[in-house]
Amino acid sequence: MNDTWVSRADNDAHAPGTVRILVWDAPVRVFHWLMVASFAGAWLTAESERWRLLHATLGYTMVGLVAFRIVWGVMGTRYAxxxxxxxxxxxxxxYMASLLKGRPERHVGHNPAGAIAIIAMLLMTWAVGVTGWAAYNSTGGEWLGELHGGLANAMLALIVIHVVAVLASSLLHRENLIGAMVTGYKSGRANESIRTARWGFAALVMAAAIAWWWTQWQAAPQASAPNPSAASAAHLRTDGDGDGD
Structure with missing residues (x-):
């Protein structure tokens, strides 16, 4: 059954008979924004040896999120x-032809072009995660580290294209697609709405991510604090040597 295939002639999101409906469930939205935050954090810490553990932790978080999304893509709500x-x-x-004609097909959920970007990013996340694990554990040589960096750059480029496409689609369809991924609501017919946001599953995803971060924090090597007694003794020795001169 094709639940989101609603490419009718009424391309206007605010056509008569449309109301505010729930489209994106909470697990999809939590997954989306955790992926955004994790990729941003991993990207910003990629070149820092000091933040290497944080970089790896966020990378593994993304891999775990993709595993969840695959499961949710089978058992999730209507548009997930x-x-x-x-x-x-x-x-x-x-769909691309309809864009060129200026009359884009309307889809309540992801459109066919956006679906390609989503699948590509899911697959690329796994590729980046596997090569990152190999590089982090010094497995396979330096070429894997270079491949990891190259895949991460390619993923960044794909994300930029995705964001531009979302902004363009928002203008063409006259609806705020970024806002919809925050609130879960879009314009549509009443019978196109999902029944519930499934906040319980979203809470489990968030709790799993926080638990993973906490375990990594606990496993992180602690910086040794300076020993005041040793420092004082060293200072006295230095002063004594100076007096002897």
Whole structure:
């Protein structure tokens, strides 16, 4: 059953009969913003030896989030399921053609072009995670570290393209797609809404992420505090040597 295929002639998101409906469940939204935060943090700490553990922790967080998203893509709510938005190449071409004509097909969930970007980012996250693990554990030589960096750069480029496409789609469809990923709500017909946000599953995802971060924090090597007695003794020895001169 194709739940999100609603590419009717009424491309206007605010056409008569539309209301504010719940489209994105809470687990999808928590997954999305945890991925954004984790990638940003991993990217900013990539070149720092001091923050190496944090970089690895955020990278593993992304891999775990992708594992959850795959499961949720099978058992999740209406618009979270892969079967609802992964389309054939023909459907993607048809959607792209509608964009060029200035009359984009309307999709309550992900559109066919956006689905390609989503699948690509899920696969790329795993590739970046595997090469990052190998580089972090000095497995396979320096070339894996270089491959890890190259894949991370490619993923950043894909994310930039995705953001630009979302902004462009927001203008074309006359609806705030970024805001929808925050609130979960879009414009549509009443019978197109999902029944519940599934906050319980979202809380489990958030709790798992926090628990993982906490275990990594506890395992982090603690910086040794300076010994005041040793420092005082060293100071006295230095003063004594000076007096002898």
């Amino acid at each position: 399921r892969f079967s609802a938005f992964v389309r054939s190449p023909r459907a993607v071409l048809r």
